[in-house]
Amino acid sequence: xxxxxxxxxxxxxxxxxxxxxxxxxxxxxxxxxxxxxxxxxxxxxxxxxxxxxxxxxxxxxxxxxxxxxxxxxxxxxxxxxxxxxxxxxxxxxxxxxxxxxxxxxxxxxxxxxxxxxxxxxxxxxxxxxxxxxxxxxxxxxxxxxxxxxxxxxxxxxxxxxxxxxxxxxxxxxxxxxxxxxxxxxxxxxxxxxxxxxxxxxxxxxxxxxxxxxxxxxxxxxxxxxxxxxxxxxxxxxxxxxxxxxxxxxxxxxxxxxxxxxxxxxxxxxxxxxxxxxxxxxxxxxxxxxxxxxxxxxxxxxxxxxxxxxxxxxxxxxxxxxxxxxxxxxxx
Amino acid sequence: xxxxxxxxxxxxxxxxxxxxxxxxxxxxxxxxxxxxxxxxxxxxxxxxxxxxxxxxxxxxxxxxxxxxxxxxxxxxxxxxxxxxxxxxxxxxxxxxxxxxxxxxxxxxxxxxxxxxxxxxxxxxxxxxxxxxxxxxxxxxxxxxxxxxxxxxxxxxxxxxxxxxxxxxxxxxxxxxxxxxxxxxxxxxxxxxxxxxxxxxxxxxxxxxxxxxx
Numbered sequence: 175x176x177x178x179x180x181x182x183x184x185x186x187x188x189x190x191x192x193x194x195x196x197x198x199x200x201x202x203x204x205x206x207x208x209x210x211x212x213x214x215x216x217x218x219x220x221x222x223x224x225x226x227x228x229x230x231x232x233x234x235x236x237x238x239x240x241x242x243x244x245x246x247x248x249x250x251x252x253x254x255x256x257x258x259x260x261x262x263x264x265x266x267x268x269x270x271x272x273x274x275x276x277x278x279x280x281x282x283x284x285x286x287x288x289x290x291x292x293x294x295x296x297x298x299x300x301x302x303x304x305x306x307x308x309x310x311x312x313x314x315x316x317x318x319x320x321x322x323x324x325x326x327x328x329x330x331x332x333x334x335x336x337x338x339x340x341x342x343x344x345x346x347x348x349x350x351x352x353x354x355x356x357x358x359x360x361x362x363x364x365x366x367x368x369x370x371x372x373x374x375x376x377x378x379x380x381x382x383x384x385x386x387x388x389x390x391x392x393x394x395x396x397x398x399x400x401x402x403x404x405x406x407x408x409x410x411x412x413x414x415x416x417x418x419x420x421x422x423x424x425x426x427x428x429x430x431x432x433x434x435x436x437x438x439x440x441x442x443x444x445x446x447x448x449x450x451x452x453x454x455x456x457x458x459x460x461x462x463x464x465x466x467x468x469x470x471x472x473x474x475x476x477x478x479x480x481x482x483x484x485x486x487x488x489x490x491x492x493x494x495x496x497x498x499x500x501x502x503x504x505x
Numbered sequence: 506x507x508x509x510x511x512x513x514x515x516x517x518x519x520x521x522x523x524x525x526x527x528x529x530x531x532x533x534x535x536x537x538x539x540x541x542x543x544x545x546x547x548x549x550x551x552x553x554x555x556x557x558x559x560x561x562x563x564x565x566x567x568x569x570x571x572x573x574x575x576x577x578x579x580x581x582x583x584x585x586x587x588x589x590x591x592x593x594x595x596x597x598x599x600x601x602x603x604x605x606x607x608x609x610x611x612x613x614x615x616x617x618x619x620x621x622x623x624x625x626x627x628x629x630x631x632x633x634x635x636x637x638x639x640x641x642x643x644x645x646x647x648x649x650x651x652x653x654x655x656x657x658x659x660x661x662x663x664x665x666x667x668x669x670x671x672x673x674x675x676x677x678x679x680x681x682x683x684x685x686x687x688x689x690x691x692x693x694x695x696x697x698x699x700x701x702x703x704x705x706x707x708x709x710x711x712x713x714x715x716x717x718x
Binding site: 285 | 533536537538540541542543546547550578579580581582583584585586587588625626681687690
């Protein structure tokens with residue numbers, strides 16, 4: 175395992191220490207070492223909280239900042255934060271107008287958020303949730319409630335965070351974030367597995383010369399293992415899954431996000447993006463805004479995810495607003 | 506009536522801790538086949554925090570279950586934190602007022618843990634989760650308790666039921682948790698939670714047997 179570590183058990187705490195030193199202009203620590211909050215949260219807005227397991231940088235703490243999330247709960251690697259951490263994040267974000275908790279559909283996160291929401295209610299904090307389920311490959315279309323949340327969460331946070339910062343009520347923030355995720359579909363292709371530092375070896379295999387279409391952020395197996403293809407081939411497979419699922423159609427305007435899974439060179443992501451945009455163009459789907467980079471990763475996995483969100487006027491306005499977080503800066 | 510004192514839970518709890526510590530790598534391997542491989546690590550972390558915090562203190566059985574459950578819930582997270590935290594704290598709540606714990610009391614405690622669990626998860630027997638270990642264990646223990654078996658016989662039956670429940674997950678397809686997305690591909694492998702649940706129940710039974718002797 176070729177990794178930069180001290181004691182693998184301490185990696186999350188040590189990562190947080192470094193992160194706070196570098197991004198002290200955007201975020202700050204809280205009493206709970208597993209909760210990070212935005213600096214200078216406006217006192218007159220709905221709080222926006224997220225959280226999840228570690229190992230997905232910039233998610234989740236990288237999306238805390240101005241016009242984005244106000245606080246994030248941090249879990250162990252690939253493991254949900256505790257209910258206590260979610261609760262403390264709610265408290266840090268709450269300005270008396272309620273809290274929108276925008277997170278991904280994983281069983282641990284679901285349980286811990288549910289418990290934290292209950293505890294928050296007892297303490298007089300109203301929390302409403304949106305659970306992201308944009309991964310089109312993770313369950314059939316008629317079972318969307320079972321689908322995982324992946325890079326589409328970035329759009330959910332962008333939209334929810336923007337809505338809160340322009341004075342949206344809790345209901346409005348939740349509605350906008352829900353619309354963002356409902357309008358979003360994603361798919362991933364994995365080229366190599368990832369390794370939990372404390373485990374020391376990958377817990378699944380992707381053989382050289384093959385790729386796994388539909389893989390999840392934790393190595394959840396995809397829908398098909400096939401021979402490694404060209405960027406053009408990958409773009410076709412990804413759009414063939416994502417576009418008919420929503421479905422995205424000619425005349426639609428979309429925001430597009432191509433995220434690396436961690437170890438794929440960013441230049442290759444641009445190669446992939448170019449192919450994807452060509453397909454979108456051929457289908458008459460207009461790209462209003464696009465993002466390419468490591469937005470939601472899976473440690474040192476190679477591969478990429480494609481995320482497409484259909485825009486309406488409201489989503490367009492919210493996605494275009496400035497944002498200032500480590501993972502997403504927009505002017 | 507055969508009973509053990511609720512006052513001394515240290516031996517039982519430390520046996521549970523050791524069971525998890527000894528199987529840390531094995532649990533990681535089982536989880537790695539259809540999960541993400543961190544089950545052994547996370548369980549070990551929580552149980553070891555409990556050990557380091559309480560090894561020099563005296564505590565009762567229900568009290569120890571409550572402290573361990575609270576640590577798992579507050580400090581471990583993941584799925585297993587809330588799941589085991591809820592089960593252990595549910596057991597503790599049902600037993601906290603007892604001085605002596607009879608077989609029927611113990612069966613009631615374990616049943617209370619399962620009941621609390623059903624409050625937060627929707628998994629049922631057959632869904633390839635730790636419920637497949639815990640639910641038949643509760644049934645077996647209750648049957649033994651109300652069927653007039655000795656405490657020791659009942660604990661042996663509990664251990665067997667836990668192992669059978671664990672093994673039953675091999676031929677099931679997962680309906681909940683991370684492995685549920687695998688569908689048919691989850692068949693043929695044990696569920697890591699069902700394995701750790703069996704380890705915990707067997708260690709608990711062994712510990713109680715020593716208290717009875």
